[in-house]
Amino acid sequence: MLKLYKKFLDGTPEYLARYYWWAYLWSKSVWFFDHQPIINAILFGQYKKLMHQTLQQLAHTDQTCVLQLTCVYGSLTPNLVQHIKPTPLHITDVAPVQLRLAARKISPATSLLATRMNAEYLGYKDDSFTTTVLFFLLHELPIQARRHVLSEAVRTLADGGTLLITEYAELPKHHFLYRFIPCRWAITKLEPFLNDFWHENLTEKLQYHAKKHGKHITLISNTNIFSKFYRVAAYRVEKYGTTSN
Numbered sequence: 676m677l678k679l680y681k682k683f684l685d686g687t688p689e690y691l692a693r694y695y696w697w698a699y700l701w702s703k704s705v706w707f708f709d710h711q712p713i714i715n716a717i718l719f720g721q722y723k724k725l726m727h728q729t730l731q732q733l734a735h736t737d738q739t740c741v742l743q744l745t746c747v748y749g750s751l752t753p754n755l756v757q758h759i760k761p762t763p764l765h766i767t768d769v770a771p772v773q774l775r776l777a778a779r780k781i782s783p784a785t786s787l788l789a790t791r792m793n794a795e796y797l798g799y800k801d802d803s804f805t806t807t808v809l810f811f812l813l814h815e816l817p818i819q820a821r822r823h824v825l826s827e828a829v830r831t832l833a834d835g836g837t838l839l840i841t842e843y844a845e846l847p848k849h850h851f852l853y854r855f856i857p858c859r860w861a862i863t864k865l866e867p868f869l870n871d872f873w874h875e876n877l878t879e880k881l882q883y884h885a886k887k888h889g890k891h892i893t894l895i896s897n898t899n900i901f902s903k904f905y906r907v908a909a910y911r912v913e914k915y916g917t918t919s920n
């Protein structure tokens with residue numbers, strides 16, 4: 676049995692090293708994947724639409740203190756830096772190679788504040804951010820890790836803050852990519868936790884975690900992309916006692 680992935684267990688969660696070393700941790704693959712045509716192909720040609728919709732939603736948020744929760748390939752990070760005021764954009768990821776890649780795309784360097792953390796256990800204090808962006812992270816997490824990340828995302832959002840989630844939509848039963856079994860097989864082979872994510876009610880899960888933190892979360896907008904295969908969802912977080920009636 677190949678245990679090659681163990682080489683990448685350098686402070687990274689086990690699932691990340693085991694299932695995604697070839698995508699995010701190996702420097703050669705980092706170079707390979709960070710090309711626009713490659714990431715666009717992975718997102719079935721929808722990358723630009725997804726990014727633009729995310730940025731459009733961002734325009735309606737309070738940008739006093741923005742967190743991008745984990746790095747992504749492509750131009751999302753420099754675009755976020757360009758769109759927010761004031762900078763810096765906070766970014767955190769558990770993989771140093773990804774943080775270095777993100778930092779290389781930003782000028783001046785001071786407009787990005789990059790920190791290495793596990794998104795399941797953030798070192799930020801409660802209510803730190805006015806907006807948090809989660810771009811295609813959740814479907815890559817096993818159930819337990821996803822619970823932790825959702826909880827931390829809500830905990831660290833300030834009263835009146837926004838959680839922007841760009842992700843696969845819920846189970847796309849009628850979508851041709853789902854109905855065509857070889858395609859579904861290939862996608863779920865490459866994304867071993869996607870099937871769980873497809874079946875999850877994200878809003879209910881967020882409400883559960885918000886309650887734990889004495890907060891309330893409401894879905895304020897949901898844009899479907901690529902015939903409901905993807906979504907860009909915006910949630911408003913409020914502390915109990917401050918919710919307007």
Ligand SMILES: C[S@@+](CC[C@H](N)C(=O)[O-])C[C@H]1O[C@@H](n2cnc3c(N)ncnc32)[C@H](O)[C@@H]1O
Pocket residue numbers: 688691699714744745746747748749767768769770773792793794795810811812815820
């Ligand atoms: C945001 S996701 C997928 C993004 C998308 N496929 C893309 O690149 O366009 C990938 C990132 O999440 C990071 N990541 C995964 N699990 C994490 C965790 N528990 N804590 C911090 N970063 C994590 C990986 O290191 C990687 O940089």
